Amino acid sequence: MDLSAKAQPVHVLLVAAPGEARDAYERELVRVGVSFDALDSPADLRGPMAERLYNGLLLDLATWIRCPAQKRSTLQGVLERFPVLRLLYNPEQGGLRGVTLGGTVQQARDMxxxxxxxxAGFPARSFRMAERQSSICNVRILERPDQPEAEGLRAVTSNLSEAGCFLISCRDFAAGQQLWLVFKELDDHEPIAATVRWLRPWGESMRLPGAGVSFDSLNEKQQRALRSLHREPA
Structure with missing residues (x-):
């Protein structure tokens, strides 16, 4: 399918060091019909480039690993806000493979x-880093928008911004899963649609388990309320 023919064309950012792998990624993007910008390193994501609108991120895994650890930590907030496909290229083992955040090499995705x-279904947004704070909020996680609030899974948030948050929970989620969130601290208890972008399963590291989500849509009242929440001292 040629995605360039869609009413709202898909535009993505490719992050890959120059070389054979990047050439292969670019050929595939041209074949599919997706417009893209390319960066040599995640460290180059700044200035005017960070203000452009994208529907997703393609990240060469080898390039990401070579990026300094401190820079990777800073950019984690970007990964929480977009669909991300980590790319591996090995011409001797089938060429191009993709792995979503939270997935494994055995769960390879086709680009x-x-x-x-x-x-294609993700609203384009910029990579400009939203202001984030470790605000602890109480939230109910719903599996559908009409689910009674009292039946929702109890969780708490961290790294809250107007773009998304991290949900602290031992529940198993899936990358791309749709959720609806009700914040106890907001006067407006209308469920907020959110999409799981990355995962930190229980038991895999000495860090709090959960899922990074991006907010799909917020009404004006919710935007103002979240802005107020994430600017308050934690």
Missing amino acids: EAFLLEQC
Whole structure:
């Protein structure tokens, strides 16, 4: 399917060091019909580039690993806000493979399917880092928008911004999963649609488990309320 023919064309950012792997990624993007910008390193994501609008991020895994650890930590907030496909290139083992955040190499994703199923339906936004604070809020996680609030899974948030948050929970989620969130601290208890972007499963590290989510839509009242919450001291 040629994604360039869609009413709202898909535009993504490719982060990969120059070389054979990047050439292969760019050929595939041209074949699929997706417009893209390319960066040599995640460290280059600044200035005017960070203000452009994208529907997703393609990240060469080897390039990401070579990026300084401190810079990777800073950019984690970006990964929480977009559909992300980590790319591996090995011409001797089938060429190009993609792995979503929270997935494994054994769960390889096709780039074209990722662009069609996740990026095409994702509202374009900039990579400008939203102000984040470790605000602790109480939230109910719903599996559908009409689910009674009292039946929702109890969780708390960290790294809250107007773009998304991290949900602290031992529940198993899936990348790309749709959730609806009700914040106890907000006067407006209308569920907020959110999409799981990355995962930190229980038991895999000495850090709090949960899922990074991006907010899909907020009404003006919710935007103002979240802005107030994430600016308050934690």
